[in-house]
Amino acid sequence: MKIAILPGDGIGPEIMAEAVRVLRALDLPGVELHDGLVGAAAWRVHGHPLPPETLALMHACDAILFGAVGDPACDGLERHLRPEQAVLGMRKELGLFANLRPAKVFPGLEAHSSLRPEVAGAIDLMIVRELNGDVYFGEKGMRTTSDGQREGYDIMSYNESEVRRIAHVAFRTALGRSGRLCSVDKANVLETSQLWRDVMIEVAADYPDVTLEHMYVDNAAMQLVRAPGKFDTIVTGNLFGDILSDQASMCVGSIGLLASASLGAEQTAFGTKGAYEPIHGSAPDIAGKGLANPVAMILSAAMMLRHSFGLEAEAARIEAAVASALNAGARGADLGGNMGTVAIGNAVLAAL
Ligand SMILES: NC(=O)c1ccc[n+]([C@@H]2O[C@H](COP(=O)([O-])OP(=O)(O)OC[C@H]3O[C@@H](n4cnc5c(N)ncnc54)[C@H](O)[C@@H]3O)[C@@H](O)[C@H]2O)c1
Numbered sequence: 001m002k003i004a005i006l007p008g009d010g011i012g013p014e015i016m017a018e019a020v021r022v023l024r025a026l027d028l029p030g031v032e033l034h035d036g037l038v039g040a041a042a043w044r045v046h047g048h049p050l051p052p053e054t055l056a057l058m059h060a061c062d063a064i065l066f067g068a069v070g071d072p073a074c075d076g077l078e079r080h081l082r083p084e085q086a087v088l089g090m091r092k093e094l095g096l097f098a099n100l101r102p103a104k105v106f107p108g109l110e111a112h113s114s115l116r117p118e119v120a121g122a123i124d125l126m127i128v129r130e131l132n133g134d135v136y137f138g139e140k141g142m143r144t145t146s147d148g149q150r151e152g153y154d155i156m157s158y159n160e161s162e163v164r165r166i167a168h169v170a171f172r173t174a175l176g177r178s179g180r181l182c183s184v185d186k187a188n189v190l191e192t193s194q195l196w197r198d199v200m201i202e203v204a205a206d207y208p209d210v211t212l213e214h215m216y217v218d219n220a221a222m223q224l225v226r227a228p229g230k231f232d233t234i235v236t237g238n239l240f241g242d243i244l245s246d247q248a249s250m251c252v253g254s255i256g257l258l259a260s261a262s263l264g265a266e267q268t269a270f271g272t273k274g275a276y277e278p279i280h281g282s283a284p285d286i287a288g289k290g291l292a293n294p295v296a297m298i299l300s301a302a303m304m305l306r307h308s309f310g311l312e313a314e315a316a317r318i319e320a321a322v323a324s325a326l327n328a329g330a331r332g333a334d335l336g337g338n339m340g341t342v343a344i345g346n347a348v349l350a351a352l
């Protein structure tokens, strides 16, 4: 079981160190950790955020633990050299089209949600975000209009096979949960979304035990703070999923709590090949201070054990340790506490 360890930039190395400590504490037979560079860290050494040696490592491993990429010092670089291209390139290159972003309130943290505790307490949802298409990967550029203005453009599109494959993941996910699937789109305005909706309805015929509903994304953003407990499984496109998942994190209490799995079709000898990363970024404002919440990264490692290695009991063990540590007060500044990254890691290790 080969795991690529790619800490990246900003708080990435700080939170990755805690996830690695938790993995090592499990002492799983046959696990090999292989370090690599991504993002600005790779660009500084190799001149590229996703250099060939890192890509080769990603291909050679059964799963990837990915910290975060992004560095304000790189904001002026040409787009293909910016750190964020590492995460986009990894998702595309490995065909990781299905991004699972669970959001569930932790016992004892209800009062730290941006919502009222009784509203937050009901949250247990899964966002299934499409990750290989949409406006993210369409033709883009800068041009000059006929009257001499600069104009930026990004083409949004989905073809039906792209929608169909994420629909199947979403319906299967909903089947494993409460059987309710909400597809979020903007079909009242966008042709991309009309196609999305049509294909969701077609695929629904294969899943008679799942109840499909549709919601426009503006309404979904509102419902997510009005009554998040009404959602179970949400399926949506790349851009809407990016935005709604950050929003969901504050409904739960902190962006430092939400993990993710990015999966494709490739199967290894152990399970589905995937990349696992927190939903947050490199947090330059707190990087290097030992303040970052490592929970999202640690929970990403748990998702890896579940999806890429079939180690459900070990994944659940990490999740239970995190829940227990949080409930006992292992909280940093993002959750009104004063513990740092390593102290939170220690608390999770002690609860394992
Ligand atoms: N997958 C990724 O690697 C990824 C994801 C999102 C953003 N980014 C990149 O990260 C950089 C910063 O982006 P941003 O500021 O918009 O988003 P961000 O998620 O990095 O930070 C947003 C806010 O949340 C806080 N925060 C984030 N993670 C935290 C944690 N674990 N514990 C405590 N607080 C935390 C930050 O301090 C900041 O105030 C940019 O370069 C962006 O492109 C990368």
Ligand SMILES: CC(C)[C@H](C(=O)O)[C@@H](O)C(=O)O
Pocket: 084, 087, 088, 242, 279, 280, 281
């Ligand atoms: C860094 C960026 C490219 C990325 C995205 O938009 O997908 C991030 O925001 C995320 O949510 O993983």
Ligand SMILES: [Mg+2]
Pocket: 242, 243, 246, 279
């Ligand atoms: Mg995001």
